Structure formats: C-alpha cells, structure tokens
Amino acid sequence: MSATIKDSVVIITGAAGAIAQALIAEMRARGAAKIYAAARDVSALAASDTIVPLKLDVTSDADTAAAASLASDVTLLINNAGVNHNTALLAAPDLSIAKEEIEINYLAPLRLTRAFAPALIKNHGSVLNILTILARVNLPIMGSYCASKAAALSLTQGLRGELAPRGVRVVGALPGAVDTRMTAGLPIPKMTPADAAREILDGYEAGEEDIYVGDMAKGLAAGLAQDHKAVEKQLASG
Secondary structure (H helix, E strand, O other): OOOOOOOOEEEEOOOOOHHHHHHHHHHHHOOOOEEEEEEOOOOOOOOOOOEEEEEOOOOOHHHHHHHHHHOOOOOEEEEOOOOOOOOOOOOOOOOHHHHHHHHHHHHHHHHHHHHHHHHHHHOOOEEEEEOOHHHOOOOHHHHHHHHHHHHHHHHHHHHHHHHHHHOOEEEEEEEOOEOOHHHOOOOOOOEOHHHHHHHHHHHHHOOOOEEEEHHHHHHHHHHHHHHHHHHHHHHHOO
C-alpha cells in the first residue's frame, strides 16, 4: 500500500529536533497540506501557511487528548519524539533512565496512536514510527535505549495487526546513526538529518512497511538476516 505526502495532514511529535525539522522541510517540499508541529516547547517553532505549532508533552494524557481533539483532520501521525541517555543497562545508578526511555520511546507512541486512531480510521490514514536499527539488535553501551526501541518495534508490529484491517497503514523507519544531539559523542559515520528524512519519506511513499534508512541500517539488516548471533556478538564487543 503506497501513500503520498502531497495533500496530507500530518502531526509530528518531537518537532523541535533535528530529524523532525528535516522531515518537516521535506514534507513541505513534497506538498503536505498541513503539518502540526508538536513539541513540549514550541517557542522555536514558527507558524506559517503550512505549519501549525502545537504544544504537546507526549507523556501527558491530557495534552494528547487535547491534540487529538484539535487535529481531527490528521491523515498521518509521525511518532518521532524520543530520548537516548546512551547508558548501559547495569551502569545506570537506578531505573530512572530506563523508565524515562520506556515512557517516551514506547508508551508515548502507544498513547498517541490510541488517541489518534479514530481520526486515522475515519480519514484512512497512516502511522509512521521513527525507530532505529538498534530496535533489532542491542548495542550494550546504550542497552537501555535499545530495549525501549525494541519495545517500540514490537508495538509497531502489533499496531499494524490491529489497524490494517481498519484501513490504517502502520510503518516503521529504522535508521542507522544520524548526526543529531543524541549521537554527538559517538565517533562513528553518521548520515545527515536531511538525507535520513528523504530516505524515510521515499520508503513511506514507496509503500514499505519497514524502512531501513542509510548504509549502516541496511548493512546491519543484511547481517541480521544472514547470522543474527554474529551481529549481536559484534556489537557486544564494541
């Protein structure tokens, strides 16, 4: 099932982030009719003929319900908001980091999708979850983040099963490393947010369900298909 960005009405969470800003720019270039740019702090988000800044804390039931009521014309929900504390599972001093990553990376997309499901069903819309290739295999130096994204990948699959019979497409984007604040301390090759946005939307418009974004993601996906345990051991060794 393919879909086009042209004439779509989009809500994107975490709209102040680098990937979100690149996605917004690319969607405008592809003819999106309206983009609700949702973030906890909308002070840096300028309104325009296409952009509607929307204050939204994705951990808040009240904010989410208000957003769903306001943006009932949405045809595409992009769950982009995320957090990565770059912390190993046993290195964290307590469970607060793991809880925050689960809350924002897993529970928030579930909360948003539940709230927007009636509109998406009515409007024959789509959900696009911004995940990571590390949802499929754990990198122990950021093991807590990977676990939360693995939950989000399973969520994506479960939502697809529930919503596809009701005419709503559910897509997961699995990029490799992108040059954002989250990866600032990692001395590895990274793709630009603009390149990542183009590949994500190309895959979305081509009808892909699992979009592998960038050479790193495609390479790891190929390795996982060939020998999952070998890739797991390689990442565990650093």
